[in-house]
Amino acid sequence: MSHPLLQVSGLACERGDRLLFADLSLSVAPGTLLRVEGPNGAGKTTLLRILSGLHDFYDGDVRWCGEPVRRVRDHFLRNLLYLGHRPGIKPRLTPMENLRSLVSGANVGDERLEWALDEVGLLPFAHTLCDRLSAGQQRRVALARLYLSDHALWILDEAFTAIDRDGVAALESLLAARARAGGAIILTTHHPLALADVTTLTLTGAEQELAP
Numbered sequence: 319m320s321h322p323l324l325q326v327s328g329l330a331c332e333r334g335d336r337l338l339f340a341d342l343s344l345s346v347a348p349g350t351l352l353r354v355e356g357p358n359g360a361g362k363t364t365l366l367r368i369l370s371g372l373h374d375f376y377d378g379d380v381r382w383c384g385e386p387v388r389r390v391r392d393h394f395l396r397n398l399l400y401l402g403h404r405p406g407i408k409p410r411l412t413p414m415e416n417l418r419s420l421v422s423g424a425n426v427g428d429e430r431l432e433w434a435l436d437e438v439g440l441l442p443f444a445h446t447l448c449d450r451l452s453a454g455q456q457r458r459v460a461l462a463r464l465y466l467s468d469h470a471l472w473i474l475d476e477a478f479t480a481i482d483r484d485g486v487a488a489l490e491s492l493l494a495a496r497a498r499a500g501g502a503i504i505l506t507t508h509h510p511l512a513l514a515d516v517t518t519l520t521l522t523g524a525e526q527e528l529a530p
């Protein structure tokens with residue numbers, strides 16, 4: 319029997335004595351584009367961190383390919399690319415050096431790193447220290463990693479932050495192509511998105527509803 323990549327049931331999480339969500343269920347198959355939305359403080363980042371294995375204080379069942387995620391953690395993490403709401407790059411390294419360290423072990427050559435930087439419009443800054451780049455340019459360094467990733471699941475927390483209009487359009491195209499190719503994507507953004515076939519999960523504070 320084939321299982322969804324990620325399957326969540328009965329998920330509940332409290333933070334600071336507040337119930338963020340309860341009895342939350344979702345299923346993510348290859349090709350799924352799931353957008354988690356809700357107001358500030360509703361629990362979107364917390365949910366994405368739970369789904370990424372970064373936040374362990376929850377009740378409920380989280381499964382990866384049909385197995386409890388805690389039991390198959392190594393396999394799960396090998397198949398996951400998580401981009402948090404901070405760019406997560408090292409300011410005293412260049413974009414090339416950052417990318418090289420982010421994909422270390424994946425045997426990716428410099429030409430391919432340069433191609434990814436070109437895709438995000440950063441080739442002219444490939445060898446500039448990142449602390450000399452703007453917020454949007456630093457975010458683009460982090461996003462360049464997506465062009466090098468064949469992870470089955472991308473979890474992207476506010477990936478569009480600080481990105482200009484052209485950059486958002488390029489990222490939308492990348493996400494759509496990725497989903498068409500069978501990649502699964504879970505994302506949050508406060509940005510309006512021009513993406514078809516998106517499933518939306520709305521967090522409201524203590525309840526949630528899933529709408530196609």
Ligand SMILES: Nc1ncnc2c1ncn2[C@@H]1O[C@H](COP(=O)(O)OP(=O)(O)OP(=O)(O)O)[C@@H](O)[C@H]1O
Pocket residue numbers: 333334336338356357358359360361362363364365
């Ligand atoms: N480190 C923490 N310790 C205790 N409570 C926290 C912590 N971080 C967040 N919270 C609580 O969890 C709630 C959910 O936070 P979370 O960051 O998941 O919300 P969010 O929906 O991603 O918000 P935003 O849209 O502002 O990014 C917050 O309202 C806050 O009360």
